[in-house]
Amino acid sequence: MASNRQxxxxxxxxxxxxxxxxxxxxxxxDLAEGATVGDAWEALVARHPVxxxxxxxxxxxxxxxxxxxxDLLAEGDEIAMIPPVxxxxxxxxxxxxxxxxxxxxxELRAEPFDAGIIAALADRLATPDDGxxxxxxxxxxxxxxxxAPGQEIEAERHSGESVEGLDYEALEPMALGILAEIATExxxxxxxxxxxxxxxxxxxxxxxxxxxxxxxxxxxxxxxDAARYAIDExxxxxxxxxxxxxxxxxxxxxxxxxxxxxxxxxxxx
Numbered sequence: 001m002a003s004n005r006q007x008x009x010x011x012x013x014x015x016x017x018x019x020x021x022x023x024x025x026x027x028x029x030d031l032a033e034g035a036t037v038g039d040a041w042e043a044l045v046a047r048h049p050v051x052x053x054x055x056x057x058x059x060x061x062x063x064x065x066x067x068x069x070x071d072l073l074a075e076g077d078e079i080a081m082i083p084p085v086x087x088x089x090x091x092x093x094x095x096x097x098x099x100x101x102x103x104x105x106x107e108l109r110a111e112p113f114d115a116g117i118i119a120a121l122a123d124r125l126a127t128p129d130d131g132x133x134x135x136x137x138x139x140x141x142x143x144x145x146x147x148a149p150g151q152e153i154e155a156e157r158h159s160g161e162s163v164e165g166l167d168y169e170a171l172e173p174m175a176l177g178i179l180a181e182i183a184t185e186x187x188x189x190x191x192x193x194x195x196x197x198x199x200x201x202x203x204x205x206x207x208x209x210x211x212x213x214x215x216x217x218x219x220x221x222x223x224x225d226a227a228r229y230a231i232d233e234x235x236x237x238x239x240x241x242x243x244x245x246x247x248x249x250x251x252x253x254x255x256x257x258x259x260x261x262x263x264x265x266x267x268x269x
Contacts, residue, residue, distance in 0.1 A: 008035050010077045012044060016169055016241035017148060017252045018058075018083050022048040031073065037062060038069030040079050057084050057149040057256040061239070064174045066259035080171055084148035084254040086235055086242035105196035105214075106179040108172050108240075113198070113209060121196040121214040130194070132220035134227040136213040140166050140206050144244050148252040161246045166204045171239040175199075182233045185261055192217045192226035197234055203245075233261065 008031045019025050029043045037060045045052045059082040060067045066082075073079070105121060118135035126133050142162045147155035179197050186192050194216040204210045211234070215226035234240075236258040243250040 006033055006075075007031065008033055008073050008075050008077075010035075010040055010073055010079055012040065013078065013080045013171070015080070015171060015239070016083045016243070017150060018051055018054065018081055021050045021054075035073050036069060037067050037071045037073060037079060040073060041069065041081070044081065051081075054083065054150050058082060059257045059259060061171070061174055064177060066257075080174065080239070082171075082239055082257050083241065084252070085238065085257045086168070086240050086254045103193045103195075104180075104183040105198065106176055106183065107198045108170055108175060108201050109198060110200075110202050112200070112204070113212065115209065117198065117209065117212045118214060121198070121212065122216065125194040125196055125214055126216040127194070129218055130216040130223075131218050132223040133214065133216045134220070134223040136211075136227050136231055137209050138211040138231070139209050140204050142206060144251065145253045146255070148254045149256070151252050154249070155251045158246045158249065158251060161248070163206065163244045164247060165206055165245045166210060167243040167245055167250065168199070168201045168204065168210065169241045169243075170199070170201050172201075175238045175240055178238045179234065182230055182237070182261075185233070186215070186226045186229055189229065190217075190222045190226045192222050195226060195230060197230055199234065199238070199240060201240075236262070 010029050010031060011026065012029055013026045014022055014024065029040055031039055031043060060069060061080040061082055062071055063078055105124060115137055118137060122133045144163055183195050186195050192215050196214040198212045200210045213227050213230045215223045217223040241252065242254060243252050
């Protein structure tokens with residue numbers, strides 16, 4: 001008797017180190033009905049065995065939301081294999097509600113900006129009720145950071161060299177959704193409703209800014225807490241990848257993405 005089970009076709013996207021190892025940005029997999037996200041990973045590795053050693057540091061996303069390996073797949077799903085992000089840390093998976101909260105500015109920019117962006121964002125955000133405006137600017141430094149898992153040998157090859165610039169890559173719709181989630185958490189945890197997170201993509205030369213955070217609030221403690229939380233969670237959770245560029249090559253940096261909010265001491269204040 002013929003089986004009625006239908007194959008499930010899913011679209012897979014690869015980023016950063018995985019993209020380079022596999023030599024492709026995307027591919028389609030034909031899986032059995034009832035397949036899971038983990039099955040998609042196994043099928044991907046069967047096609048590109050070079051990816052197998054990276055499993056411990058890989059996170060998954062299904063249709064723009066972090067997913068577990070045992071989540072079931074449906075026809076036409078898009079699966080993103082998330083390698084270590086620019087400054088992440090492992091933790092448990094969690095639910096999230098996408099959608100930009102009111103009173104915030106969330107942007108990914110391919111165009112460069114300078115330190116003046118802090119004042120420009122403050123002008124757009126601050127109201128007469130605000131007694132504190134806190135800004136953070138992250139810039140490219142000459143000293144290298146921590147290599148992503150699997151990049152240790154490549155990092156050793158560039159030991160003693162200076163960083164000449166950074167190269168950022170992002171899964172943009174998902175990254176913006178996570179920034180919106182972070183902005184909502186800032187509101188709920190610290191009572192700060194006016195927040196900006198602006199992050200570069202593409203090449204960022206030495207000493208130029210790659211990320212700007214601005215928080216406006218009636219009191220300084222809340223503004224400082226909000227700005228710190230926003231940059232820490234952006235680095236840990238947003239699917240944004242960073243490669244340090246040297247004269248003779250590049251090294252991907254970071255740690256496994258954290259897919260949900262982490263408890264902070266300021267929650268208990």
